Amino acid sequence: MSKLSEKAAALLSEGTVGLVIGYEQGTHGTRPKFCRKAEDAATLILNDKCLNNIGGYLTKPELIGSGKVAVTATLAVMRTVVQLTAEHQLTDGNVIVLALDGDEVLQMASIDEIKKWLAAHPEDLSDENKALLSKLKALSREERWNFWINEMNKCIKCYACRASCPLCYCNRCIVEVNCPQWIKPWAAPLSNMEWQINRVMHMAGRCVGCGACDRACPVHIPLRLLTISMAGDIKEAFGVASGTGNIDGNVLSSFKPDDKENFIH
């Protein structure tokens, strides 16, 4: 049994946690694994193929119940835990994070510990995403419009981007509100674009950049670029890094009197 499995099994048999969320090998890549008994933990793995952001399960009370829970964490999952705690969706200390440092298993129980680990392990954008982002920014406005309308044309409104996002936890989403109906429910370029603008605006300063939306998209719209671009704008305008659990409040629910306003006349 791996050290990770041993640790998870120990936490479960001691009764420290009632549930360990992790990954196991599936038929097509890795898949989430929910361990409620010590023997369930035998198949847990944690490697760079564990790409799903399982941090999203932490906001599902029907799954978590009221007890403590442990999660085996990639850096993206750790950022999710930090951000969700800052948004008061998780209680600091209720989530135990299990991470790997080489072969050793690290157990982090507080947000401060996780933040320290994250600060020491920054994660950069993939070269592919960087290249596409700078290519898009270099285009003229008309070309960018054509690029995105073409992408939005493909959207089938399956809302996989929403389902996969660990920060999309509203009980009632704007697309389900029909009085007034802000966004038409059918798949058409305009309503698809409006949906994405809404989704991304609601991520302002909160997106942890895990790329789950992007990977979940069945028609391969590079959704991640929208939030990455916005995070860049936010960093530049307000000096706030997106999705870092800013305790001063979210970017759009806080302000400074001297925020710049070079576009307002």
Add this chain to the structure above:
Amino acid sequence: MSETNQEFEPRIVAFVCNWCTYAGADLAGTSRLKYATNVKIVRFPCTGRIDFMLLLKAFEEGADGIIVSGCHPNDCHYTSGNFHARRRWTVFRGLLDFMGIDVRRIHFTWVSAAEGAKWADIVNETVADIRALGPYDEYKSIASNFEKEAAK
């Protein structure tokens, strides 16, 4: 009247706050200032109330340009509505630009209740700018996409 031989008349929607810009526009009227008639004013309690979806809906319904206006910083009737709005517009504008939506068509401005003349100038400038840019056909063409498909 046919529009073929005439100058393009842009349709402008102005989203303004009740306490400053609406009163400013009122002052422009009571001062008998003349300004372009292309603007339709929508009054809101505060700029903080102006949801970004309203701007997209205005474009969808055929607006060629938009004015968003409220109290100057530190003058908000509710203390901080305009500060919050300012952050929202900064983020929103960046996102729209990245998606290729023409942000030159959205004019952001602060107009106080005493600035009737400024309001008249803002409207005239916006109308002139949008007239130069032409109708926002790009956006309208996707707005009617579903109806076009349904008619096939």
